[in-house]
Amino acid sequence: MLEKRQQLPQEQLIDPDYFIYCLEAVEDIEIDTVTEAQKKLDLLTTKYGVASIYKTCDTIEGLETSLNTLILDDHNFKNYEIIYLVITGEANSICLNDYYYSLQEIAEIFEGRLEGKILHFSNAKILDLDEEEAQYFIDITGARGVSGYGNEHNGITSSDLDIAFFNLFKEDDNMLDVVEELHQRHYKMCKLLDFRMYY
Numbered sequence: 688m689l690e691k692r693q694q695l696p697q698e699q700l701i702d703p704d705y706f707i708y709c710l711e712a713v714e715d716i717e718i719d720t721v722t723e724a725q726k727k728l729d730l731l732t733t734k735y736g737v738a739s740i741y742k743t744c745d746t747i748e749g750l751e752t753s754l755n756t757l758i759l760d761d762h763n764f765k766n767y768e769i770i771y772l773v774i775t776g777e778a779n780s781i782c783l784n785d786y787y788y789s790l791q792e793i794a795e796i797f798e799g800r801l802e803g804k805i806l807h808f809s810n811a812k813i814l815d816l817d818e819e820e821a822q823y824f825i826d827i828t829g830a831r832g833v834s835g836y837g838n839e840h841n842g843i844t845s846s847d848l849d850i851a852f853f854n855l856f857k858e859d860d861n862m863l864d865v866v867e868e869l870h871q872r873h874y875k876m877c878k879l880l881d882f883r884m885y886y
Contacts, residue, residue, distance in 0.1 A: 705737060705738070705767075705768065705856070705857050706737075706738050706739060706740060706767035706768075707728065707731065707737060707738075707739040707740075707767060707769050707771050707853050708739070708740050708742075708757055708767045708769070708770050708771065709724060709728055709739055709740065709741045709742070709770075709771040709772075709773065710742050710743070710744055710750060710753055710754070710770065710771070710772055710773070710774070711724050711725075711741070711742075711743050711744075711772075711773040711774070712743070712744060712745065712750075712772075712773065712774040712775065712781070712782070712783050712811075713743045713744070713745055714745060714784075715745055716743045716744065716745045716749065722773075723844060723846055724741070724771075724773045724809065724846060725741055727846040727847070727849065727850050728741055730850065731850050731853060731854065735850075735854045735857065736857075737853055737854060737857050739771075740757070740767070744783065745783065745784055746783055746784050747783050747784075747786065747788055747796075749783075750783060751796055751797075754770070754797060754800075755800075758797075758800050758801075767804070768803070768804060768805060768856060768860075769804065769805045769806075769807050769853060769856060770801070770804055770805070770806050770807070771807050771809070771849065771853070772806065772807065772808050772809070773808075773809045773811050774808070774809075774811060774812060775811050775812050776811075776812035777812065777813070778813055778814070778815035778816070779791075779814075779815065779816050779820050781793065781812060782812070790816065790820065790824050790833075791820070791823060791824070793824075794823060794824045794827040794828050795827065797827075797828050798827050798828065799827075799828065799829050800828065800829070801828040801829055801830040802828075802829035802830075803829070803830075803831050804830050804831060805830065805831050805832045805833070805834060805856075805862065806828075806830055806832075806833045806834070807833075807834045807835065807849065807852065807853075808833075808834070808835030808836070809835070809836075809844070809845050809846065809849055810835070810836040810838070810839070810843075810844065810845035810880055812835070813835070813836060813837055813838065813839055814833070814834070814835030814836060814837065814883060815837055816833070816885055821833060821885035824885075825885070825886065831862060831886060832862055832884050832885060832886035833884070833885045833886075834852075834866075834882070834883065834884040834885070835882075835883060836880040836881055836882055836883065837880075837881030837882075837883050838879065838880050838881040843879065843880065845880050847876070848869075848873055848876045848877070848880060848882065851869060851872065851873055852865070852869055852882075855868050855869055855872075862884070862886060863886075866882075866884050869882065870882070
């Protein structure tokens, strides 16, 4: 007789040692809407067992407060490896509330506080840094790497590729192996969106 397999409770399927921290720029944090990024993060949890923390910000102060809360106060979430930023902007800046902030300014705000983390930008903004800018950001913040896309949105969101990227990190901690694996599994999308990693 076949035994009926018992479904594991959801929390047992989730890896307690791996989190994605997502910060999305919105026009007004008081307006509560479910975004594409939120839906994809829910999928990441239900399908792959990767938990995430999702917050919104509408000012640079909000961005700073959210990341500081995470870095300084949230002892349960020491194990997140990736900070996922869904923020518009230019090649080496982000835009919040119609103000542009260079990644150099962002690096100075989070000096020494992103130790070992990967900062991943969705293709809501293109990421195009020269070697010096990338090195400065990594040296100042202590981040392991900065990743994102060189091609603009053009109606194609990077969220599916972002999710694939995050899920690969659950399986393998080696950043370069993950990037290589991502290109092997999702070559067309990586090329189309011009996935890039600075480290």
